[in-house]
Amino acid sequence: xxxxxxxxxxxxxxxxxxxxxxxxxxxxxxxxxxxxxxxxxxxxxxxxxxxxxxxxxxxxxxxxxxxxxxxxxxxxxxxxxxxxxxxxxxxxxxxxxxxxxxxxxxxxxxxxxxxxxxxxxxxxxxxxxxxxxxxxxxxxxxxxxxxxxxxxxxxxxxxxxxxxxxxxxxxxxxxxxxxxxxxxxxxxxxxxxxxxxxxxxxxxxxxxxxxxxxxxxxxxxxxxxxxxxxxxxxxxxxxxxxxxxxxxxxxxxxxxxxxxxxxxxxxxxxxxxxxxxxxxxxxxxxxxxxxxxxxxxxxxxxxxxxxxxxxxxxxxxxxxxxxxxxxxxxxxxxxxxxxxxxxxxxxxxxxxxxxxxxxxxxxxxxxxxxxxxxxxxxxxxxxxxxxxxxxxxxxxxxxxxxxxxxxxxxxxxxxxxxxxxxxxxxxxxx
Numbered sequence: 001x002x003x004x005x006x007x008x009x010x011x012x013x014x015x016x017x018x019x020x021x022x023x024x025x026x027x028x029x030x031x032x033x034x035x036x037x038x039x040x041x042x043x044x045x046x047x048x049x050x051x052x053x054x055x056x057x058x059x060x061x062x063x064x065x066x067x068x069x070x071x072x073x074x075x076x077x078x079x080x081x082x083x084x085x086x087x088x089x090x091x092x093x094x095x096x097x098x099x100x101x102x103x104x105x106x107x108x109x110x111x112x113x114x115x116x117x118x119x120x121x122x123x124x125x126x127x128x129x130x131x132x133x134x135x136x137x138x139x140x141x142x143x144x145x146x147x148x149x150x151x152x153x154x155x156x157x158x159x160x161x162x163x164x165x166x167x168x169x170x171x172x173x174x175x176x177x178x179x180x181x182x183x184x185x186x187x188x189x190x191x192x193x194x195x196x197x198x199x200x201x202x203x204x205x206x207x208x209x210x211x212x213x214x215x216x217x218x219x220x221x222x223x224x225x226x227x228x229x230x231x232x233x234x235x236x237x238x239x240x241x242x243x244x245x246x247x248x249x250x251x252x253x254x255x256x257x258x259x260x261x262x263x264x265x266x267x268x269x270x271x272x273x274x275x276x277x278x279x280x281x282x283x284x285x286x287x288x289x290x291x292x293x294x295x296x297x298x299x300x301x302x303x304x305x306x307x308x309x310x311x312x313x314x315x316x317x318x319x320x321x322x323x324x325x326x327x328x329x330x331x332x333x334x335x336x337x338x339x340x341x342x343x344x345x346x347x348x349x350x351x352x353x354x355x356x357x358x359x360x361x362x363x364x365x366x367x368x369x370x371x372x373x374x375x376x377x378x379x380x381x382x383x384x385x386x387x388x389x390x391x392x393x394x395x396x397x398x399x400x401x402x403x404x405x406x407x408x409x410x411x412x413x414x415x416x417x418x419x420x421x422x423x424x425x426x427x428x429x430x
Contacts, residue, residue, distance in 0.1 A: 010038055024059050041412045048309070052238060053406060057090060057396050058230045062310040067317065069230060070094070078320045083225040084108070084167075084195045087392035090230055091163045091399075105194075107164035112189035112198070114172055115145040122180045131384045132262045134177040139170060140255035162250070163395050170391055171195065174384045175202035181380070196221040199388075204376060216331040217375055220324045224368055227317040228386055230393025236260040236267070240394045241401045242409040250398055257394050258387050267383035270369035273305040274379055277338045277345070277370075285341065287348055295354050305366030306349060307359065317364035325367045334374045342370055 006029045008015045015037055018030045028051045035041055044050045059068040067074040070089050077086050081095075088096040088104050096104060118141065125134055146165065172189055179186050179202075187202045196218045205211040231237070240257040244250070261267035280290055293301040308315055329339060346362050349355045372382055 008038070010040065020054075022054075022059075024061070026059075026061075035412075041414075043414055047238070052233060052409070053241065053401065053404070055232065055397070055400060056093070057393065057400060058232045060232050060310060062308070063312050065311060065313040065316045067231070074227065074316055075320065078223050078226050081222075081226065082194070082196075083222045083229070083389070086226045086229050087163075087167055090392040090396045092160070104160065104164055107161050108168040108195065109189075109191045111161070111165040112168045112172055112191075114169060114176075118145060119176075119186070122176055122186070125177075125180060127181055127183060129177075129181070130262075131174065131177040131181065131381050132258060132267075132387070134180070135170065135173055135384055135387060136255045136258040136262070138173045138177075139166075139251055139258060141251075142166075142169060143249050143251040159399065163392070166250070166254070166395060167195075167391055171199050171388060172202065174381075174388055175199055177384065178203055178378075178381055194218075196225070200375070214332070216328055220328045220371055221375065223320060223324050224371060224385065225389035227321060227364055227368075228389030230390070230396065234266070235263070236390065237393060237397050240398050241406070244398045244401050245406050245409045247408075250395070253398050254391070254394050257390070261387055261390065262383055267386040269304065269363075269365040270372070270386075271379045271382045273342075273365050274338065274369040274373065274382075276304045277341045280345070281337055281341050285344075287345060291348060291352070303345075303349065303360070306355065306362055308361075308363045311361070311363065312359045314361040315363040318362045318366060321364055321367045321371070322362070325371050328371060328374055332374060336370065336373060338373070339370055342367065 004019050004021075006017045006019055008017055015034075017034070019027055020030050021027050031042060042050070057070065059071070060066065069077060069086065070093055072089070072095075077089075081089075084105060085096060085101065088101065118138065121138055121141070122134070168189075176186050184206060187205045189198050189202060193201055193213070197213050200213060200217065200221065201211050203211075233241075236257040239260040240253045243256040244253040248256075264272055276290075280287065283289065290301070290303070293299045294303045325339070328334070329336070346366070349360065349362075369379070369382055372385060373379075377385065
């Protein structure tokens with residue numbers, strides 16, 4: 001077999017398929033001509049072995065625990081950058097100069113407000129409305145109020161301005177959805193505050209009770225958003241690309257991505273971690289009971305926050321977030337019994353041969369929910385926080401899909417229903 005050719009033998013006929021190679025030595029068999037050549041398709045439920053595109057945004061090596069944005073290790077970016085800088089990097093492909101950064105920040109300030117008519121949207125939702133539902137529908141509606149964002153020649157359009165507008169307005173929508181859920185008056189964005197400080201202030205500032213912005217909290221939030229900024233072709237990102245491939249606009253595509261992220265198997269995972277820890281705490285910290293349930297192949301129970309579909313070693317994001325978690329609890333002097341539960345559970349799992357053999361290490365969701373709790377962010381807002389972090393990745397992935405002129409997504413299937421049947425008129429069916 002040639003180094004660059006794969007051979008597929010079907011009914012004694014040999015077909016040659018090219019092998020393509022990425023810049024980091026990841027390889028794939030190119031089957032784009034498979035149906036035309038052989039009359040066959042591949043069956044890959046969940047697309048776990050299927051590459052839907054080529055991309056220059058994020059590199060992930062699950063076996064080695066590597067995650068890079070545009071070639072930069074996640075560890076370096078989380079340690080040295082703000083979320084706004086990383087958002088610029090992911091969207092534009094390069095780290096910003098000081099001049100470019102100031103311009104990007106200026107755009108986010110001038111685009112932070114929502115059209116005043118959109119404020120009435122929040123009055124129409126019941127107080128029990130899911131913040132993710134509000135985020136999805138309101139992002140979709142942005143196109144009605146800002147159609148000029150589609151026009152690259154418009155002075156308020158163009159790619160940089162469009163990205164800044166979406167990043168800024170989704171932050172405002174998220175904070176407003178929280179205020180609506182608790183019945184508090186809305187707090188408008190301040191031009192004097194940076195991205196994360198602004199969000200925290202809009203969330204927690206109240207009349208006669210000003211919110212104190214703490215550097216430790218701002219730093220932790222920056223890290224959390226950076227760690228979620230992109231993660232190659234996951235469920236929500238693939239959704240954004242698939243919807244966009246039909247020609248749908250950026251807002252409709254990202255709205256669909258928000259809905260995909262809403263699911264408990266994706267963006268709701270850190271909320272499930274909190275619920276798991278609460279159950280263990282309420283059950284007199286009976287760790288052995290829950291570990292035994294997780295090991296029992298006949299029990300559907302699973303430990304949430306351990307293992308990952310891609311990472312087969314320690315999630316590199318989990319190392320960063322665990323350190324941030326320890327720091328914020330120490331600096332804020334927060335006492336949370338769930339943190340002790342989390343630490344002991346991690347210790348037990350990390351020293352248990354059953355879990356080690358199965359590569360069930362803590363992932364990014366294991367500690368993120370605990371940090372959000374320390375900040376005062378409720379569990380129903382956890383998926384929204386994920387969406388805010390993922391916004392730069394969605395924008396970049398949608399744009400890359402457009403620039404590559406990707407064909408409309410059209411998965412195939414293997415039909416397993418009835419074979420052709422003879423039609424029987426209703427009068428003869430009984």
